[in-house]
Amino acid sequence: MGMLEGKVAIVTGGGRGLGRAHCLALAAAGAAVVVNDIGAGLHGEPGKESPADDVVREITAAGGTATSNGTSVTDWAGVEDLVRSTVEQFGHLDIVVNNAGIVRDRMLFSMSEEDFDAVIDVHLKGTFVLTRHACAYWREASKSGKPVSGRIINTTSGTGLFGNVGQGNYGAAKAGIVSLTTITALEMARYGVTANAVSPIAATRMTEGVGSVQADVRADGFDPRDPANTSGVVAYLASDEAAWLTGQVVRVDGDKFQRLTGWAIEGEYSSSDGRALVPEELVTAVPRIYGAAPRGRAFHRS
Numbered sequence: 001m002g003m004l005e006g007k008v009a010i011v012t013g014g015g016r017g018l019g020r021a022h023c024l025a026l027a028a029a030g031a032a033v034v035v036n037d038i039g040a041g042l043h044g045e046p047g048k049e050s051p052a053d054d055v056v057r058e059i060t061a062a063g064g065t066a067t068s069n070g071t072s073v074t075d076w077a078g079v080e081d082l083v084r085s086t087v088e089q090f091g092h093l094d095i096v097v098n099n100a101g102i103v104r105d106r107m108l109f110s111m112s113e114e115d116f117d118a119v120i121d122v123h124l125k126g127t128f129v130l131t132r133h134a135c136a137y138w139r140e141a142s143k144s145g146k147p148v149s150g151r152i153i154n155t156t157s158g159t160g161l162f163g164n165v166g167q168g169n170y171g172a173a174k175a176g177i178v179s180l181t182t183i184t185a186l187e188m189a190r191y192g193v194t195a196n197a198v199s200p201i202a203a204t205r206m207t208e209g210v211g212s213v214q215a216d217v218r219a220d221g222f223d224p225r226d227p228a229n230t231s232g233v234v235a236y237l238a239s240d241e242a243a244w245l246t247g248q249v250v251r252v253d254g255d256k257f258q259r260l261t262g263w264a265i266e267g268e269y270s271s272s273d274g275r276a277l278v279p280e281e282l283v284t285a286v287p288r289i290y291g292a293a294p295r296g297r298a299f300h301r302s
Contacts, residue, residue, distance in 0.1 A: 002030030003239040008090040010034045010082065012073050012130060013100030015051025018155070018200055018227040022097050023055050025231035026238065027064035031095065034086050035059075036069045073100045073126030083133045092141075095151045095238040096134045098127040098177075105166045116169045123173035127154055128180060131195075135188055142191040150193035151238045154181050156249060157199055161260065178249055178262070185247030194246035196237050199260065200230035201253045224254030233257060 009026050013019040015037030027033045037052040052068035059066035067089070071078040086093050101123050104115040131152055138150040159167045160174020177197060184195035203225035217223045230252040236242055237250075251258035267289035271277045287293040 002028065003241065004095070004235060005030030007031040007094040007238070008034075008086060008092055009095035009097060009238065010036060010069075010086060010093065010130065010134075011097040011099060012036045012126065014097075015039060015055055018202055018230060019097075019099040020051070020055050021226075021228040021231040022099060022234050023066065024058060025228065025235045026095065026097075027059040027062070027066055029235045029239075031238070032065040032067075032090050033059060034067055034069050034082070036071060036073070036082065036100070038070050038072050073098075073129055074121050076129055079129045080133045083130070083137055087137065093134060093137060094149060096130055096153070097234060097238070098130055098152070098154045100126050101155070103167070103170055105170070106168075107166055108168050111168060119169035120173050120176075123170070124176045124180070127177050131180070131184055135184070135191075135193065138188070138193050139191050148192035149240055149243065150188070150191070151242070152181075152184060152188075152193065152195040153234050153237050154195065154197040155200070156181075156197045158201070158251075161199060161249070181249070182247050182262075189246060194237075194243065196242075196246060197249045198230055198233060198237070199249060199251045200227065201225065201251070202227040202230060222255070229254060 004026060007026075007030065009031045011019055011023050011026065011033060014023045014033070014035035019035075019037065023033045023035050035052040035055045037055075039050055039052070050068070050070075052070065056066040056068045069082055071082050073079060083093060102119060104111075104119050106112070106115055131154075134150065134152065138148050142148045154177050155174075156177050157170070157174045158164065159171040160176075160178060163171055181195050181197040184193075188195060201224075203223075216225060223229075233250060233252050237245070249260040249262070251260050269282075269285040269289055272281055284293070
C-alpha cells in the first residue's frame with residue numbers, strides 16, 4: 001500500500017515535464033489523479049496535442065487511476081467546476097498541485113503588457129484560482145464535521161526567490177506564489193489543510209537554453225536535472241506524514257532536499273534622538289548595517 005492510498009489529487013500542467021512526473025509519482029503512491037492540462041505551448045499559445053490523455057494512459061497502464069481535464073487554470077468558473085466534478089467522481093479531494101506555467105522572457109524595457117499579464121495570469125492567478133476553490137471545499141467539509149487532510153503544493157522557482165535577468169514577469173509571479181503559500185497556510189491551518197511550495201531545479205521546456213539546468217547524466221545513470229527528482233518530495237508533502245509541515249518553501253537540487261527561509265532582520269540602526277530617521281545620519285549608519293563601512297576606528301576631532 002502506498003503513502004497516498006485512497007487520496008485524490010488534481011495536478012495542473014500535468015501533461016509534461018514536472019507536472020507529468022508529479023502525476024506519475026502520486027499515482028504510484030496510490031492516489032487517483034486528475035491530470036489537468038490544456039496542451040498549450042511554452043509561451044501560452046494554443047496547442048494541438050493532448051498530453052494529459054497520454055499521462056492518463058501511462059497511469060492506467062501501470063494499474064493506477066487517472067482522468068484528464070482540459071480546463072484553463074485562469075478560468076474561475078471552470079476551475080470551480082473542476083473541483084466539484086472531482087469530488088462527484090471520486091467522493092472527495094485531498095491534494096492540489098499547482099504546477100501550470102508559461103514563460104515570456106523579455107528585458108523590462110522590451111516587455112509588453114500582454115507578456116506581463118499572460119505570465120502573471122497563468123502562474124499567480126492560476127495558482128490562486130484552484131487554491132481558492134479547493135479551500136472553499138475543504139472549509140465547508142470541515143464545518144460539516146467531515147475529516148479533512150488537505151494538501152496544497154505550489155510551484156515557485158529560483159527566479160522568484162533570487163531573481164534572474166529577463167524574467168520580471170515570471171519572477172514576480174513566482175515570488176507572489178511564495179507569499180500566497182504563506183497566507184494560505186495561515187488561513188487554512190484551522191481546517192486541517194497545509195500549504196507548501198517546491199522550487200525545483202529541473203531541465204524542462206521552460207529551462208531550455210539555461211546552461212545550469214540542462215540534463216547532465218552522471219556515470220551511475222542519475223540525472224540531477226530530471227524533473228522526476230522533485231516528485232518524491234511532492235508525494236511526501238501530499239501525504240499524512242507531512243501534516244506537521246506548512247507554510248514552507250523547499251528547494252530540490254538533484255538528490256538534495258533544501259530548507260529555505262525568507263526575509264529576516266539582519267541588522268538595525270536606531271535614530272540618534274529616538275525620533276524619526278533623518279537622511280543625514282543614514283549616510284554613515286546604512287553602510288555599517290550592510291558591512292560596507294570602512295574598517296577601523298572612526299576619527300573624531302577633539
